[in-house]
Amino acid sequence: MKTISILLTVAVMTLGRSFAAEPVKVVSFSTILSEIATQVGGDAVTVVGLVKPDVDPHEYEPKPDDLKQLGDARLVLASGKNIEHYLPKLQAGVSASAVIVKVGDQIPSLKMTEENVGVIEDPHWWHSVANVEKATKVIRDALIQVDPEAKATFEKNAGAYLAKLAALDTWVKKKVAELPRDRRELVTSHDAFQYFAKQYGFRIYAIEGVSTEQEASAKQVDDLIAVIKKEGVKAIFLENTLNPKVSTEITRETGAKIGGTLYADGLGAGEGSTYEGMVKHNVSTIVEALK
Amino acid sequence: MLGSPLVRAAVALAVLLLLLVPLRSFTGTRPPVAATVVAATPETTAHLEIVSTKSPFTFSVGYLGKPIWHGTSDGPTTASDVKLPIPKEGIDLSLDVGWTGPETSAAKLVLSHDDNEPTERTVWGSGQASDILTFP
Numbered sequence: 414m415k416t417i418s419i420l421l422t423v424a425v426m427t428l429g430r431s432f433a434a435e436p437v438k439v440v441s442f443s444t445i446l447s448e449i450a451t452q453v454g455g456d457a458v459t460v461v462g463l464v465k466p467d468v469d470p471h472e473y474e475p476k477p478d479d480l481k482q483l484g485d486a487r488l489v490l491a492s493g494k495n496i497e498h499y500l501p502k503l504q505a506g507v508s509a510s511a512v513i514v515k516v517g518d519q520i521p522s523l524k525m526t527e528e529n530v531g532v533i534e535d536p537h538w539w540h541s542v543a544n545v546e547k548a549t550k551v552i553r554d555a556l557i558q559v560d561p562e563a564k565a566t567f568e569k570n571a572g573a574y575l576a577k578l579a580a581l582d583t584w585v586k587k588k589v590a591e592l593p594r595d596r597r598e599l600v601t602s603h604d605a606f607q608y609f610a611k612q613y614g615f616r617i618y619a620i621e622g623v624s625t626e627q628e629a630s631a632k633q634v635d636d637l638i639a640v641i642k643k644e645g646v647k648a649i650f651l652e653n654t655l656n657p658k659v660s661t662e663i664t665r666e667t668g669a670k671i672g673g674t675l676y677a678d679g680l681g682a683g684e685g686s687t688y689e690g691m692v693k694h695n696v697s698t699i700v701e702a703l704k
Numbered sequence: 705m706l707g708s709p710l711v712r713a714a715v716a717l718a719v720l721l722l723l724l725v726p727l728r729s730f731t732g733t734r735p736p737v738a739a740t741v742v743a744a745t746p747e748t749t750a751h752l753e754i755v756s757t758k759s760p761f762t763f764s765v766g767y768l769g770k771p772i773w774h775g776t777s778d779g780p781t782t783a784s785d786v787k788l789p790i791p792k793e794g795i796d797l798s799l800d801v802g803w804t805g806p807e808t809s810a811a812k813l814v815l816s817h818d819d820n821e822p823t824e825r826t827v828w829g830s831g832q833a834s835d836i837l838t839f840p
Binding site: 586587589590591592593594595597614 | 792796
């Protein structure tokens with residue numbers, strides 16, 4: 414009798430463990446969030462990124478296959494701040510038990526005025542390392558909510574990733590300090606670097622607005638050319654997901670050089686395939702071109 | 705006379721040639737413009753002072769990634785004058801401080817220049833501390 418009871422206990426524990434060990438399926442609408450979820454979740458999660466590297470999230474449109482992926486997700490991560498305009502339509506396809514987290518909505522917003530649109534929230538919060546630290550904590554807590562059994566794993570992994578982010582932030586501060594504050598003027602293809610600018614003391618002049626869907630008017634381009642000439646801005650930066658035509662024309666009009674290509678809307682190929690790589694690439698490119 | 709095919713052909717040719725001028729200005733490649741050179745911020749004499757909760761201590765103050773003042777202080781306070789360009793946007797200085805012993809200590813860097821009010825920034829650490837400090 415005692416043997417049977419021990420065997421039953423072992424069987425129940427094994428079954429319980431195998432159920433608990435089933436990885437949590439996380440579906441993400443951001444390359445940055447996919448990386449954080451992978452780092453914090455470790456072996457306890459399976460992460461499916463719907464927005465792929467080098468894809469412009471402003472222009473991303475979900476496909477039928479994406480809806481299938483959402484159907485059995487236990488955690489859905491969105492960047493928030495209205496960048497995923499399609500999210501309300503997709504919510505019907507998400508399991509009722511799934512947790513949906515708009516990560517960026519839990520991070521303080523910078524407000525911006527967009528021509529013909531009005532005041533909006535800047536959605537590019539990931540260009541501040543401090544914001545990604547906040548996002549890591551949000552995702553850690555969401556994973557614990559979905560799978561409390563793996564709490565210790567999530568906390569340990571989040572701690573390790575947060576330590577990496579703290580070291581990255583120190584690196585950024587040191588690198589940016591190589592550039593005098595009166596030369597921290599950043600001309601980019603679209604207005605994606607305001608959080609970076611606020612944290613590290615840059616002024617931003619963008620050709621397009623916050624969203625890449627709205628093209629710059631002739632007047633905006635003329636005004637920008639005037640500012641670049643007046644301020645003596647040395648370099649203009651391209652973006653990995655945008656057409657460089659207008660930027661290239663502006664360099665001809667102003668004498669500023671092309672400073673390099675930045676990862677603006679998320680991870681991409683090459684150096685920007687990880688968050689740390691993306692930040693180091695962007696900051697090194699900016700600092701070296703403006704020195 | 706004006707109806708002559710020869711005259712009409714000449715007029716048409718002249719009109720086409722005139723159209724080429726604006727067309728070229730729209731599509732032609734123009735030589736690049738030279739970049740505007742904005743005058744650099746002139747240097748001024750800046751007075752730096754470090755006040756530490758513990759002495760002796762080693763220190764290094766850096767600007768644009770290079771050390772501008774470093775040494776060891778046997779007392780809690782040390783000071784020096786340095787030449788620095790300080791634009792209206794402010795200046796970032798790095799401060800690295802080292803103490804003997806593992807207990808938590810702090811060091812304050814005070815910057816005074818021209819007629820501005822002195823501004824100060826503090827770093828904390830156990831054994832050593834390092835940070836980039838922004839002075840307005």
